[in-house]
Amino acid sequence: MEPGVRLLGLDGLPADARQNWAAARVWAASQAPYLATALLALQPLVVDQSGVEGDPPYDLRRLPVDQGWRVYLDPYVLTDLDVPTIGYWLVHQVAHLIRDHAGRFPGAASPPAEGDGDLFGRRTADSVRWNVSADIEINDDLEAGDITLPPEAPLPGQLGLPEGWLAEQYWHALEGRSVPEVDCGSATDARPREWETNQPGLDGPSSGLIRREVARRVLEALEAGRMTGGWGLWAEEVLAPKENWRQQFASAIRRGVADAVGRLDFTYERPSRRASAAQGVILPSMRQPVPRVAIVIDTSASMRQELLAQALGEVNGVVRAVGIGRRELNVICCDEQAYDAQRVLDARTLRLEGGGGTDLGEGLRAAAELRPRPHVLVVLTDGHTPWPDRPPAGPRVVVGVLDADGSVPGWAKRVLIDTGGKK
Ligand SMILES: [Zn+2]
Incomplete structure (x- = not known):
């Protein structure tokens, strides 16, 4: 972590920032009730960059999350953005977690080479490309639902790509193209960020439970006609019982294709x-x-x-x-x-x-x-x-x-x- 940056608990937030955070969580849960369990599971940590001379080193305007379900809050970001925008980013980040983008990162097998960025600070081109691919997979489905996206949230069309694909497909389509330098945290690629804590967070089994709960609520909402969008396939895959090899087979073939x-x-x-x-x-x-x-x-x-x-x-x-x-x-x-x-x-x-x-x-x-x-x-x-x-x-x-x-x-x-x- 850069000198002058401190990691604090929620009480490290000034009153107005804390109010916005609380209001944004309520906004997010009302816009996407099927994500309520996941939204409540997010553990906020405050990244206080006020002790740094000059510009703050970390851009946390997307409210980045890590694999342990911690969301990193910058007090300035929380007071600067309006409540729906903060709420949108919470929904967006929770979607990275429950869709397991960190586990799906296609670049995981090839760690950064020397000179090709490093684990901290400058990011590798692979990480950035996957981040954008995962973002448009998420935003596409959120837009098809009822969520209003802020203008800075990328959609497939803005990159000249079709809607409704998986992040893996976007990843290949974006190979060799220049993409915006975005960072949603290690929940997208399992590579630790400098501002992140190394304390253990939410463990794998717990996030598995949350995933299943969200999937159940997605299917309920779809059946009741309360939502539309591309979450259905995801939810069916999550809920496919392990012993049901037909569904596993279908999903393995689908992903492979x-x-x-x-x-x-x-x-x-x-x-x-x-x-x-x-x-x-x-x-x-x-x-x-x-x-x-x-x-x-x-x-x-x-x-x-x-x-x-x-x-x-x-x-x-x-x-x-x-x-x-x-x-x-x-x-x-x-x-x-x-x-x-x-x-x-x-x-x-x-x-x-x-x-x-x-x-x-x-x-x-x-x-x-x-x-x-x-x-x-x-x-x-x-x-x-x-x-x-x-x-x-x-x-x-x-x-x-x-x-x-x-x-x-x-x-x-x-x-x-x-x-x-x-x-
Ligand atoms: Zn993202």
Whole structure:
């Protein structure tokens, strides 16, 4: 923390700032009643920058939050902004927390390199791009609801992007573009900020409970017609019971498609209509392509055929639920070799080939080479197979594993398929 900055409790706020804070919380809860539990869980901390000579080092106009559900209040910000604007930022910040943007940060695996910003102070380009992506995911849904956004809250349209996407899709679309230097705190990317306390805050299980409570209230409000907007899908995913593998499967495929569509299809294959205006610069197309899914089925001797057939029937439903046309479904059988891809209208009519030893690496390789290239590879296996060290280049991999003891590599999303049958 910069010299002269102090972290205080709520009683460190002057009376007028404290009044605005209290009024803004009430405003926020009345505008978004489904978020009330989450709003009440926020722990305020006051960042007193009055002891600093010259300009205050930290810009806290967005009321940044950390992963422990602390919200950092600057007394000057609270007296300067009007109550609805403070209230809006509270709603916005709570949305970062309950949508787990810190856990979803795609740049998490690549920590800042030397010279590329640092943990404190200057932020890395990855963090800023993800912050903006998460912001427009949130604001989009808030605007579709009843919340009035202040002018400084960014919307997808202002960046020339379509509405209704996930932050992951915006993140890919914004690659290489200049974005506003915003900071909503470590709740967006799990990287500590200089003004944040290192005391333990709200723990994971508690925030999980709040998430579920908010999700329940969102679904109630949607059913009662009291709200609209893009919270519904989120709430359904949160409430999907862990043992419901169909929903887990659907949500893993959906996320994989969202991610891969961004990565693969914001290429320059299809110039957008704005291209001519941009003087020789070809802009990526913003058309959302149809998701393409390929299925690799482990048909080695260790797989029980009737279980496999049953799982295939379920996959049909999942694939349909995710909105994938039958045309887009390619299936590759694989034991120790990959067999020719089959385009089937119904996975149950598949010709199951195989029966030998297992090497699913062959099937993954064959599936990744399909053209047009699949966005997501779904693998059905008992997990008793060697796996390649690395994922195939391009598509995301979701593994439906039929045996709880089977292995799934860390680079794939694992979903345990419990068909309810005997083992
Ligand atoms: Zn934000």
